[in-house]
Amino acid sequence: MYIKKILWAIALIGLVVFGAIAFYFYNAMFSPNTKFEENVKYIFVSEDDTYSDVREQLIPLLDDIDGFDALAKQKKYISNIKSGKYQIKNGMNNNEIINSIRSNSIPVKLSFNNQNSLEALAGRIAVQIDADSLSLLKAMYNPDFLEKAGLKEETVLGMYLPNSYQVFWDISADDFVNRMYKEYNKFWNTDREAKAKVLGFSRDEVMALASIVYEESKQKTEQPRVAGVYINRLKIGMPLQADPTLKFAAYKLPKYKNTVIRRILNVHKEIDSPYNTYKYAGLPPGLVTMPDLSAIDAVLNYEKHNYLYFAADPKRIGYHRFAKSLSQHNNNARAYHKYLDKQGIRK
Template sequence: MKIKKIILYISLAVLVVVAYFGFNVYQIIFTPNTQFSDAKVAVYIPTDASFEEVQTILLPYIKDMGTFVSLAERRSYSNNIKAGKFEITQGMNNNKIITALRLNLPVKVTFNNQERLEDFAGRLGSQLELDSLEVLNLFKEPAFLKENGFTEETVFTLFLPNTYEFYWNTSSEKLRNQFTKEYYRFWNEERKAKAERQGLTPIEVSILASIVQKETAKVSERPRVAEVYLNRLKKGMLLQADPTVIYAYKKETNDFTQVIKRVVNKHLITDSPYNTYKYGGLPPGPIYMPDVNAVEAVLNPEQHDFFYFCASVTNFGYHEFATTLEQHNVNARKYIAWLTNQTVPQ
């Protein structure tokens, strides 16, 4: 009888211990363990991060770090950390958090309004785990430039503003390879044939498109502006594009932060191949990162015989076009009179 009682007590004790450990295991694995109010948060784990660094990154979002660490070690996450972008949803338990930390999510990378390769590299560095200087040097690598027919001035034509998807921890080399693939995919045989009909190479199309986009924000007007410059090129005239003068001045003064709203003599006398008031043909490289629409405007220009244009004072945002210099001077005087009354700072 005593033996039966002893066995019973032992069994009860075992059940209590099992229940205790079972409860602990349940707590560790299945109890919600987040402490943020948003529906989800993104966390970024750097390449070669230690488990201690991961804990520091997760600290603002994890309620009980001890239980998380315990399960992470059991599930071998602590010594098998993945780098990248990960999402944690509110109310996740430790098990789901660890699973989420093994699913690297792509990042939507956007860029536009870039004037220089340096700006573009900085933009990429702000969105991905990249060193901006490394990216810049990689795109200026002599072997890469030679292989793809670029120079340091023209390599900026490789990029077209869009939304791209990359993993946050994508290497600089993979990034360059992807942009290069996109470039050659865009410049298919049809577009190259259109460029040839305009007497331009794909690089020259992008350079001219950068000027067109800087001249007008109105998408509907870009094919007309593009044809003005194409007409000038065919006739051997100077392009005399104000945006190139502004770019030349910024480049010569090494200050791309300045805002120049009106071109005056100190800008026009800038001795730079980007100054199309002084040098014939296209500048040696783009003055901006043109979007697809601007490129298409150069490839598919509006057919006309205009050689001049200036800002309209009756249809703001658009331009007045002219065939002769006399017609243009009339339009220009109207604009200068209006501009003077606005006291636009120089």
């Protein structure tokens, strides 16, 4: 009889302990465990992060980190960390959180516009995804990739079209470059290819001229007219004489490092560079900046006219006055130079 009572007591204690453990794990799994007021919070997990790194991000977001630890261990998440951007919604329980950060990586909106070099572009991209700027530059300048894509160091900037893209935060540098190459080929559809062929331009040549057009005018309505001026010059063998190419050439020299050229002077026209389109006829060997999509299409759909010259309009800043004759252009140029003098802009 006494032994039976002991056995019953042990069984009862076991049931109580089991119930307590079951209750603990039920709470750990199904009770809300967030302590932030916003609707959603995000954590970012790098490829080489450990559970400790993830836990550090979770501590400020969760009411009971110990309960989360226990369930994460039971569900083997601790040894199965996956990189990516993950969302934690207000009111989620531990089970939902673990399921979310285990397999529900969400994309990010990656944007860039008009960087003037791959170095600047890599820096812009690196703050939006996990890959750092050095790994991005290595992938961008990868000789095997350039050969496959038919691009050169001088022209590869044209492959990166300014826009917004959906990518995963943990996309690798190589995968990012390949994704941009895919977008580039998609942009160059049969219609654009046909228009380039009519012009007698390669993709690279269109992009080089578009970069000049974009630097000359940010006005989308004016860009086709500016493009038409340059195409008219090319048709008659006249040098492009594009000021943006002079700035580009100057900025490559130590003398002009960390300076801003606001006014083109005769000294700039003497710079010996293949980008100096006052000295060398034809298109420069590469882009001078990353053009907007509007500038690319402005070249492909250039305005047909008889203008050979244009000068900035002092009465409509950002716009230009166009001329068919050199004498008319000189009058327009003098008006703008007077404006620069009045503003105290000497260089």
